[in-house]
Structure formats: structure tokens, C-alpha cells
Amino acid sequence: MSGSGMLNISQLSTKYKIKKMGEEDVSGILHLENGNPLYFAYCPPKPCRETVLNDLKALPEGKSLEDKFYIG
Numbered sequence: 001m002s003g004s005g006m007l008n009i010s011q012l013s014t015k016y017k018i019k020k021m022g023e024e025d026v027s028g029i030l031h032l033e034n035g036n037p038l039y040f041a042y043c044p045p046k047p048c049r050e051t052v053l054n055d056l057k058a059l060p061e062g063k064s065l066e067d068k069f070y071i072g
Helices: 023-034 037-043 049-057
Strands: none
Touching: 023 049
């Protein structure tokens, strides 16, 4: 974290470009999740557009979207 308390996601990797993902990235996220059917066989539900959108918006009690970092 920087001195301001905000996470600088660009510093999480020196090998990959990291970005905060959103609704515009649903197709890519879904493609990645569908590439791992064994995981979802043990940890349902099977991925679909709705489950990805739900994951993008899911928050613990007392948190806001400003606290959420869905990165890829």
C-alpha cells in the first residue's frame, strides 16, 4: 500500500499487467472460469454471466464497492 492507504494494483506483479476488472470484462472472466471445469465440478455453481456479475458485486457486510478489488 502507498502512504495514502490505497492499494496500487499495478505493483502486484512485475511480470503481468494487473487491472481492476468490471462488467466490461465479464466475457473474459467467464472464458477463464469455463477453462477450469474441474474446479466448478467441486465448487458449484457452474459459471455463467449471472454468476460472474454476482461475484463482481458481492460484498461483505459493512463494505462498499470502493473496498472491492476484483483484479485480473
